[in-house]
Amino acid sequence: MTEIAIPRLKLEHIYKSFPGVQAVSDVSLNVYGHQILALVGENGAGKSTLMNIVNGVVPLDSGKIYLDGQLVSIPSPRRALELGITMIHQELALIPELTVGQNIFLGREPRRWGIGVDWKRLYAQAQRELDRLGIEVSAQATIADLSIAQRQLVEIAKALSYNARLIALDEPTSSLTSRETDTLFRLVRSLREEGVALIYISHRLEEVFELADRIAVMRDGHLVAVGNASEFTPAEVVRLMVGRELAEFFPKVPAKRGEPVLKAVNLKAGREVRGVSLELHRGEIVGLAGLVGSGRTNVARLLFGADRLEGGEIWFEGRQVHLRSPQDAIRLGIGLVPEDRKAQGLFAGQSVRYNAGAGLIQRLSRWGFIRFQAVNRIVRELVERLRVRTPHLNQKVRNLSGGNQQKVIIARWLGLNPRVLILDEPTRGVDVGAKAEIHALMSELAAQGMAILMISSELPEILGVSDRILVMREGRIVAELSREEATQDRIMQAATGQL
Amino acid sequence: MSQTRSSHLATFDRRAFFQRFGLVFSFLLLMIVLSALSERFLTPSNLMNVLRQATINGIVSVGMTIVILTGGIDLSVGSVLALSVTVGASLMKQGQPVAWAVGVALGTGTLLGVVNGLMITRAKIPPFIATLGMLTVARGLTLLYTQGQPITGLPAEFRWIGTGVVAGIPMPVILSLAVFALGWIFLTRTKYGAQIYLLGDNPTAARLAGVPTDRMTVLVYAISGFCAALAGLVLVARLDSAQPIIGQGYEFNAIAAVVVGGTSFSGGEGGLAGTLLGALLIETLNNGLNLLNVSPLWEQVVKGVVIALALLLYKVFSPPSK
Numbered sequence A: 001m002t003e004i005a006i007p008r009l010k011l012e013h014i015y016k017s018f019p020g021v022q023a024v025s026d027v028s029l030n031v032y033g034h035q036i037l038a039l040v041g042e043n044g045a046g047k048s049t050l051m052n053i054v055n056g057v058v059p060l061d062s063g064k065i066y067l068d069g070q071l072v073s074i075p076s077p078r079r080a081l082e083l084g085i086t087m088i089h090q091e092l093a094l095i096p097e098l099t100v101g102q103n104i105f106l107g108r109e110p111r112r113w114g115i116g117v118d119w120k121r122l123y124a125q126a127q128r129e130l131d132r133l134g135i136e137v138s139a140q141a142t143i144a145d146l147s148i149a150q151r152q153l154v155e156i157a158k159a160l161s162y163n164a165r166l167i168a169l170d171e172p173t174s175s176l177t178s179r180e181t182d183t184l185f186r187l188v189r190s191l192r193e194e195g196v197a198l199i200y201i202s203h204r205l206e207e208v209f210e211l212a213d214r215i216a217v218m219r220d221g222h223l224v225a226v227g228n229a230s231e232f233t234p235a236e237v238v239r240l241m242v243g244r245e246l247a248e249f250f251p252k253v254p255a256k257r258g259e260p261v262l263k264a265v266n267l268k269a270g271r272e273v274r275g276v277s278l279e280l281h282r283g284e285i286v287g288l289a290g291l292v293g294s295g296r297t298n299v300a301r302l303l304f305g306a307d308r309l310e311g312g313e314i315w316f317e318g319r320q321v322h323l324r325s326p327q328d329a330i331r332l333g334i335g336l337v338p339e340d341r342k343a344q345g346l347f348a349g350q351s352v353r354y355n356a357g358a359g360l361i362q363r364l365s366r367w368g369f370i371r372f373q374a375v376n377r378i379v380r381e382l383v384e385r386l387r388v389r390t391p392h393l394n395q396k397v398r399n400l401s402g403g404n405q406q407k408v409i410i411a412r413w414l415g416l417n418p419r420v421l422i423l424d425e426p427t428r429g430v431d432v433g434a435k436a437e438i439h440a441l442m443s444e445l446a447a448q449g450m451a452i453l454m455i456s457s458e459l460p461e462i463l464g465v466s467d468r469i470l471v472m473r474e475g476r477i478v479a480e481l482s483r484e485e486a487t488q489d490r491i492m493q494a495a496t497g498q499l
Numbered sequence B: 001m002s003q004t005r006s007s008h009l010a011t012f013d014r015r016a017f018f019q020r021f022g023l024v025f026s027f028l029l030l031m032i033v034l035s036a037l038s039e040r041f042l043t044p045s046n047l048m049n050v051l052r053q054a055t056i057n058g059i060v061s062v063g064m065t066i067v068i069l070t071g072g073i074d075l076s077v078g079s080v081l082a083l084s085v086t087v088g089a090s091l092m093k094q095g096q097p098v099a100w101a102v103g104v105a106l107g108t109g110t111l112l113g114v115v116n117g118l119m120i121t122r123a124k125i126p127p128f129i130a131t132l133g134m135l136t137v138a139r140g141l142t143l144l145y146t147q148g149q150p151i152t153g154l155p156a157e158f159r160w161i162g163t164g165v166v167a168g169i170p171m172p173v174i175l176s177l178a179v180f181a182l183g184w185i186f187l188t189r190t191k192y193g194a195q196i197y198l199l200g201d202n203p204t205a206a207r208l209a210g211v212p213t214d215r216m217t218v219l220v221y222a223i224s225g226f227c228a229a230l231a232g233l234v235l236v237a238r239l240d241s242a243q244p245i246i247g248q249g250y251e252f253n254a255i256a257a258v259v260v261g262g263t264s265f266s267g268g269e270g271g272l273a274g275t276l277l278g279a280l281l282i283e284t285l286n287n288g289l290n291l292l293n294v295s296p297l298w299e300q301v302v303k304g305v306v307i308a309l310a311l312l313l314y315k316v317f318s319p320p321s322k
């Protein structure tokens, strides 16, 4: 980078408010070509809103945007694209019914003689794009059949296919495993070499320090710090984000392993689950690791009665059970925080109260009448404990930031105090402080006798929280490691089959 | 909560404001226009007339609202109404006790609703198709059952439901207000109501949150059938006649009231307060068009345009779908 470079993007005094929330407040920021700027901040700090403004998704209240020194207005995402600005959204925006290729070229399909779509060319181009990026997905596959991680990669391919000059990536790795993350990093770095300006939003500080040239920290809508990455330490960044010294990370309390609660024997379902046996004990947190697509989520869904079992048995507290629906599982005291919050967890148009209290509302009722006082008390407690940023409990959950939505879904299950809690990527998109709080809560609940099964693609999380770690590969459990034995390398070796 | 950053910050939420009061304003505006155009409009007897007319559609709309909140639709209400009341009326003609006949009529409506629900949950037929089928079948059965003849000359105790007056208020008005009140309590205070909103908002998430989705679906169509039958009884009691073609086209008015009242077709958003206003607004419009001697042919057009306008406004003010 040259010292006198004109910034690719220059923001001046940007303001944006929503009813009851000043989301972005007086933000001035430069982003340069040939650079990766990491944008960090707590959940609800205003990161996504700022990027949405730059991408024409959200109109700004006041402020100026310059692109390569020129004052521009960006009233729509279409205009942003024309200006060479694109964004990978925090929530996936692909159309599930269409194929990968159709999604990538949506609205700009190659035509034959200006009329009918040239499908052959479309799929060839899309496949070339995917291959170039090292993404192992067929352009003809339907989005609905892909895993979340694969969809994320397709989303990235789509954004890159516009040959943009400025790309914002909003938590692109939150559902990727380390291998896919490596692929993404390689991509991002090569784009930097080509001169693209990149804005990278993430809650994973290791990534930020690995990747970023500059770091910008937001807090409560304000930009509180910006500088070269080398000028910061991770601890400093955290302090700037939360505005106070973060309490020491909660030391993991080794659990007292109680009697077994849930036992699975030789579970089978399709090609994803090919004979999985496991046992969960009271007081124990079991981590389930493995690559995306190894069948972890399928196992979780089987244990929760969400999918049909094709073979095998499930035992709960010494009795064999037949789970025909999640309702059966919930009645026994099994809970599941699902993988995909938008599709499987959120009631976007409902209040925080109904979202966090979805289970409580059903349980805490007398003659069918909801005991709102009791529900409110518990929901309010959880919302405070998990630091969910919402102006009030009546706020529609779609108006919360991504991380806060995730906290609301976790709150839903914690409030029900199940005997077995299965968490599928529970802290996706959650900031460092809240993450520590969730881990502490998990430890506490385990100590009180809950059995917890946690799926996570983040190895540090698996290693930090679990008492015991199971590793899956191709539908089978291929390794069981105690807390003492487990290391990142051993898990990865088992997960990739290089044992 | 822990960080209510900006309670002092009073940003005007245009969208929320419109959704809450837009309908009230449109209603008042319509009233003002109509009183200016016709001096007969703002007379107590005419207003009472509007109210009485609105009751039938109002009761049907309560059930329709609950169905639409789950993301479904019930096109069969008019036919279900017809079959239920002709069965009830013929029992009365045979000299059976009024209470028994009323019970059977309500039971018939509920049962037909249950059949709708089972077609949708068990046979996985989309609500639009399933209830369209029921519309045809129930109408056909009504014609067969009555041999095409109207049933008249019903007992006075029964007709009191439609013609009686208590404390100066007509029975139909009392009944329909009671149905609205019960429906409102059901939707906002009971777990079933909450489950309906969750189901309508996101069926996948609802199932994973332990909502008995199939059972709730059957329940809402049963409620809709019950409401249709009740509305039919009130209507027959007032007219002292159960025609085999009674209730034809009622689904349109009910859906209109619900939609004008701000309940979203995609489910999960809206409620009965809006529907009450929607039903009144549509009936006022009907009444006004009558008073102004607008031809019935034009009436349909005007009503259609008003509904399209309402939908358009909600679209403008509803959150962008990302």
Ligand SMILES: Nc1ncnc2c1ncn2[C@@H]1O[C@H](COP(=O)(O)OP(=O)(O)OP(=O)(O)O)[C@@H](O)[C@H]1O
Residues within 6 Å of the ligand: A018, A019, A021, A022, A023, A041, A042, A043, A044, A045, A046, A047, A048, A049, A050, A090, A389, A390, A398, A399, A400, A401, A402, A403, A404, A429, A431
């Ligand atoms: N459409 C909206 N209506 C009301 N409030 C909103 C809306 N969009 C965002 N907000 C609020 O603005 C604030 C900033 O949200 P934003 O999504 O930018 O946070 P973020 O920094 O991206 O957080 P996260 O890390 O959780 O993704 C939050 O308090 C959020 O609740």
Ligand SMILES: [Mg+2]
Residues within 6 Å of the ligand: A047, A048, A049, A090, A170, A401, A402, A403
């Ligand atoms: Mg965000």
